Amino acid sequence: MKTRTMVMRTVAPVLATLALGACATDQAAVEEVLDPRKPELTDSAHAPTLVRLGDYTMARGDTASAVTMYRKAHETDPGDPEPLIRLGKALARLGSYEEAAGAYRSALSLTPGDEDALRGMANAEIALGRPQEALPSLERAVERADRDPEVRIDPLLRNSYGVALDHLGRHGEAQEQYRRALTSRPNDLDLRTNLALSQALEGRFDQAVAGMREVATAPGATPKHRQNLALVLGLAGRTDQAAEVARVDADDATVNRNLAFFADLREIPDSGRRAAAIGEGVL
Secondary structure (H helix, E strand, O other), X not given: OOOEXXXXXXXXXXXXXXXXXXXXXHHHHHHHHOOOOOHHHHOHHHHHXXXXXXXXXXXXXXXXXXXXXXXXXXXXXXXXHHHHHHHHHHHHHOOOHHHHHHHHHHHHHHOOOOHHHHHHHHHHHHHOOOHHHHHHHHHHHHHHHXXXXXXXXXXXXXXXXXXXXXXXXXXXXXXXXXXXXXHHOOOOHHHHHHHHHHHHHOOOXXXXXXXXHHHHOOOOOOHXXXXXXXXXXXXXXXXXXXXXXXXXXXXXXXXXXXXXXXXXHHOOOOHHHHHHHHHHOEO
């Protein structure tokens, strides 16, 4: 069993979606809509239909087909940022982060400050190992909200800002962003996970382990959260405890690989590089 170790890695911190092919009826509908001989494809009113079909195929797990439909929707109505935002999300799910970042930037050129596009662009840059590139836009959005109590921003934008800060080794600032986000979403297990992971990166292992144990035993906790508890225990050098937790969801071979990965992480002296390595790791 392989599971991504760190919530910080992705736009939406969830377990990978199983890729499912569209059924025959769905595929026929898709091909009909995408038929280049149909004159309505030149009509911008057709773009919302393509976006809805893209959303449907994404929900079915057919991300590649969704990318095709979002691209066609953008070509049909280049002035609408929504197909670009959806395209960025689908490309990121496929691991095409460079293209995803480009799609989000194009959306931001149409609607500067759009939070979905900004968060997606930032997460793509982080996934590419370029957290510094994501920082200026995130800083502007967060600082504006901090200055003006009337301004409300999506708490997940603060989460992305925190992730970028963690990847730059600025863990205290990152934890402040996670805490601010948690005031709006106190039961968000992924935000609480990121806070605990940040504390572990900073070497505050007792706090990190305590926080991560609460997450792993909370209602709604998943194998991903338990594996992150194992990760925090592994970073703390509590190998036996890490192995015990990991075995709840993984076989012995996977547990042994995970323990070796934790040992490698402990050898990385720079905490920002350690965060990047965790984000890239696959357990």
